[in-house]
Amino acid sequence: MSSNRRLVSVLPKLSQASRMRARPFHSVISVRDLSFQSGSLESKFHDMKGKVSSLKTDPGNEVKLKMYALFKQSTEGDNSAPKPSALNFVAKAKWDAWNNLKSLSKDDAMSEYIKIVQELVSTEEPTSDSETKDSESLSGSKYETVLYEVKNGCCKITLNRPQKYNAINLKCYDEIGIALEEAAKDDNVVVAALTGSGTYYSAGNDLSGFSQLAQEHGGDMQKGAQAAGNILEKFVSSFINFLKPLIGLINGPAVGISVTTLGLFDIVLASSNATFQTPFPSLGQTPEGCSSYTFAKLMGHNKATEMLLYEKKLSAVEAYDRNLVTEVIDQSSFERVIEERLNFYASLPSNSLVYSKGLMRDRKRDKLMTVNREECDRLVERWTSEECISAIMKFMSRKQSKM
The missing domain is CATH 3.90.226.10 (2-enoyl-CoA Hydratase; Chain A, domain 1)
Known part of the structure; x- marks a missing residue:
């Protein structure tokens, strides 16, 4: 799938990912994993959710994986989910990315998440002539x-x-x-x-x-x-x-x-x-x-x-x-x-x-x-x-x- 495609919901939720085997990252990491429940986070963090869904250019698997981990750390704190099988490398990579943020506070994770999204948005912000x-x-x-x-x-x-x-x-x-x-x-x-x-x-x-x-x-x-x-x-x-x-x-x-x-x-x-x-x-x-x-x-x-x-x-x-x-x-x-x-x-x-x-x-x-x-x-x-x-x-x- 083209790297220029819109970030659309082609990724199953985390609970579904554990059932997937040997699929490339681009087919299993998307905005759905980067979404979150509202109610307890700062308004700017909420605003970033909308900006992520409006991105037109795929930022790449590495950035999406980092955003996923920061999102999970921001909303749930330290990783307490069962470790997936090593054979399920997609779920394992996501689990490891989140687990590597252990001890990072929710506020710090939020700040990092906001910073990444702002940088992504700034690189594709349309001018008045091109809108x-x-x-x-x-x-x-x-x-x-x-x-x-x-x-x-x-x-x-x-x-x-x-x-x-x-x-x-x-x-x-x-x-x-x-x-x-x-x-x-x-x-x-x-x-x-x-x-x-x-x-x-x-x-x-x-x-x-x-x-x-x-x-x-x-x-x-x-x-x-x-x-x-x-x-x-x-x-x-x-x-x-x-x-x-x-x-x-x-x-x-x-x-x-x-x-x-x-x-x-x-x-x-x-x-x-x-x-x-x-x-x-x-x-x-x-x-x-x-x-x-x-x-x-x-x-x-x-x-x-x-x-x-x-x-x-x-x-x-x-x-x-x-x-x-x-x-x-x-x-x-x-x-x-x-x-x-x-x-x-x-x-x-x-x-x-x-x-x-x-x-x-x-x-x-x-x-x-x-x-x-x-x-x-x-x-x-x-x-x-x-x-x-x-x-x-x-x-x-x-x-x-x-x-």
């Missing part, structure tokens, strides 16, 4: 169409166009790719999740984007279509090449590109009110997001055909039955449950997750990239075809008549 870049905050200044948040090792990317049902426009395509790239490079991120704001996950592609690209290329439909194809290929590639675990949090209806890319996620958690639809033939188009390959793998050829060719709209339960969704969660408890799941996923060793995903996915990556290219090439042809243009005009006229 908005804190990985615990929303980086709204960088993104216009998504919200980007990193908390407790999890990066949550939220499609943020609720007034448009989170339809994905050109800016959103770009920003989702940038957000995934940022999450991939951030050592504080263990897992990433994509969800939508409001009642929709995403209404799919914002059709106004194609017209915009055509105008940018002097009204040349072919050049506009090729530009759109390049944007789509790059967007889908950002999912294919994301090496960390990627979680889909489907909070409501999902359409088109927001459905087809789900085959590139590692886990998909859906609210009970979510629906899934890919209405490509009605728009004179063909599948994208590698769904022409992944859907058949997930649900079998016939079931994939029913969705991609004949536009069958799936409920959350039907999507689960077809392996498109990992689990369906009741809407009333969706937010609470996904937070619990994300906290658990992000508490696992980062490198182990990346390597395990690599073993499962690396052999497929070249195939997915080829499928992505072929799908985009076909869509470029479709977008300039009379069939597709007529279908989109028909769709837009129906949409206008309902307004």
